[in-house]
Amino acid sequence: MSEQIATxxxxxxxxxxxxxxxxxxxxxxxxxxxxxxxxxxxxxFPERHFDIGIAEMNMAGIAAGLSTCGKIPYVSTFAVFxxxxxxDMIRNAICYPKLNVKLALTHAGLTVGEDGASHQCVExxxxxxxxxxMTVFVPADAEETKQAIFAAAKIDGPVYIRMGRAKTDVIxxxxxxxxxxxxxxxxxxxxxxxxxxxxMVPRALKAKELLEQQGxxxxxxxxxxxxxxxxxxLIRSVQKTGAVVxxxxxxxxGGLGSVVSGALSLHCPVPxxxxxxxxxxxxxxxxxxxxxxxxLTAEEIVRKSRIAINRKK
Numbered sequence: 001m002s003e004q005i006a007t008x009x010x011x012x013x014x015x016x017x018x019x020x021x022x023x024x025x026x027x028x029x030x031x032x033x034x035x036x037x038x039x040x041x042x043x044x045f046p047e048r049h050f051d052i053g054i055a056e057m058n059m060a061g062i063a064a065g066l067s068t069c070g071k072i073p074y075v076s077t078f079a080v081f082x083x084x085x086x087x088d089m090i091r092n093a094i095c096y097p098k099l100n101v102k103l104a105l106t107h108a109g110l111t112v113g114e115d116g117a118s119h120q121c122v123e124x125x126x127x128x129x130x131x132x133x134m135t136v137f138v139p140a141d142a143e144e145t146k147q148a149i150f151a152a153a154k155i156d157g158p159v160y161i162r163m164g165r166a167k168t169d170v171i172x173x174x175x176x177x178x179x180x181x182x183x184x185x186x187x188x189x190x191x192x193x194x195x196x197x198x199x200m201v202p203r204a205l206k207a208k209e210l211l212e213q214q215g216x217x218x219x220x221x222x223x224x225x226x227x228x229x230x231x232x233x234l235i236r237s238v239q240k241t242g243a244v245v246x247x248x249x250x251x252x253x254g255g256l257g258s259v260v261s262g263a264l265s266l267h268c269p270v271p272x273x274x275x276x277x278x279x280x281x282x283x284x285x286x287x288x289x290x291x292x293x294x295x296l297t298a299e300e301i302v303r304k305s306r307i308a309i310n311r312k313k
Contacts, residue, residue, distance in 0.1 A: 002202075004167035008106040010142035011163055012037025014149040015074060015104070019045050022153060024070055028063050030056050030077040035165075036106045038076050056081050060089035060101075067100040072153055075101060079108035079162060080121035083128055091131060094158050098133040102152045103160045109249035110277065110294060111166040111199065111287040120282035126254020128160040129227050135159045135180065136226040138248075138256075140201035141170045144224055147178035155180065162198065164249075166287040169202035183230040185237075189219035192305045193237040193244040197223050197256050200247040200275070200296065207301035218305065223256055231263045238270045243308040247275035247301055249291075271311035273304035 019025045019041055026048045033039045033051060042049035052059040056077055063073035075082060082105040083090070094101045105124070112120045128136050135155055139145040145163060152159040171186070178184075186201070187208055196204035201222045208218040219237050223230065238244050244264070246257040257274040264272060277294055291297060 003170045005142035005170055006165060006167045007139055007142060007145040007163040008037050008165060010145040011104055011106065011149060011161075012040050014146040015041050016044050018150055018153060019048065022072065025072045025074065025153060026050065026066060027074045027076060028052055028059050030054055030059050030081065032077050035078070036076040056086045057089050060086045061093055063101045064093045064097075064099050073101050074104045076104050076106070078119060078121070079105040079124045080119050083121065083124040083160070087127060090158070095131045095133045098157050100156055101158050103128070103158070104149065104163070105160065106163045107165045108162045109164055109199070110282045110290045110296070111164050111249065113166065113287045113290065114284050116284035117281040122249070122251045122277045122282065123254065124162060125226055125248070125250050125256070126258070129254065129259070131158075133157050134227065136162070137180070137224060138162045138197040138226055139178075139224050140198060140222050141168060141172055143170065143172040143174060143176055144178050147176070148224070151178060151180050164199060168199045171202055171205065178224065181225050181228045181230060183233040184222040184224065185233065186220040186222055187218070189217035189241065191217045191241055192219070192309055193234070193241045194218050194220045194301060194305070195223055195234065195244055195246045195256065195260050196220065197226065197248050199249050203296070203298045204247055204301055206298035207305065210298060210302045211305060216305065216309065226256055226259060229259050229263065231267065234260060234263055235268050238264065238268055242312050243271045245273045245275060245301055245304045245308055247296070249296055250276060252276040252278050271308045273308045275300050275304055
């Protein structure tokens with residue numbers, strides 16, 4: 001069994017390392033530092049950590065102000081609060097003036113688990129993706145999360161980094177190099193392209209193994225940058241495979257699947273299927289049970305792959 005680390009845990013360690021290297025990095029939290037793992041940063045740099053309390057809109061405004069003074073604010077809270085509750089502030093106070101604010105948000109997707117539908121944000125990528133000037137990262141594992149946190153600090157403008165609560169497989173070593181806007185081809189194949197992001201990347205790799213047993217060769221691509229999207233890598237892949245399955249722990253609308261389908265329709269129409277949250281809210285339950293119930297599994301990727309391949313005929 002591969003090592004598992006929650007991406008929020010990777011964030012907690014990475015932001016401390018980044019803080020040591022860059023004195024302009026500050027962290028703002030909304031009474032959730034233990035959950036978002038920014039307590040280590042608060043301990044190391046108490047004068048650079050600000051607990052704003054349960055006042056997320058105010059937190060966004062303070063972050064915007066700090067960015068105009070040369071600071072690099074990392075705003076930390078749950079994704080459901082940090083994208084939905086304060087959307088207007090993100091739009092008008094951060095993205096419109098293109099301020100240098102980083103939204104490092106955790107507890108995204110169904111794998112929040114027992115907290116239930118009110119906290120299981122499956123529309124956050126859509127909300128952030130539509131905003132001009134916003135960059136959107138959905139790292140697949142701990143190593144990619146660490147590198148995405150560092151990369152965000154070098155981008156002059158708003159960045160959303162989507163992270164989760166539950167532990168997930170580590171797929172990258174420290175030799176990996178995350179490049180914003182560039183997809184990562186994890187394995188090559190000729191029959192189907194599996195386009196994945198976040199926690200669904202390990203499941204796409206598992207699906208590849210299952211498909212191999214059926215004589216089907218899948219190409220697995222990690223699209224950890226949703227915006228700007230690496231259209232070139234997608235198109236080169238589907239020109240070879242002729243079909244694609246897009247998979248994400250997010251609504252079927254507005255996330256990776258929508259970006260993939262948009263790119264295909266413009267440049268290379270091929271059969272496409274989706275493995276995502278199919279236009280529904282979640283419910284309380286253990287993360288693995290929820291992923292099973294909502295069909296976010298390697299087996300479902302295999303099933304959709306066979307459908308897409310059959311459509312080529």
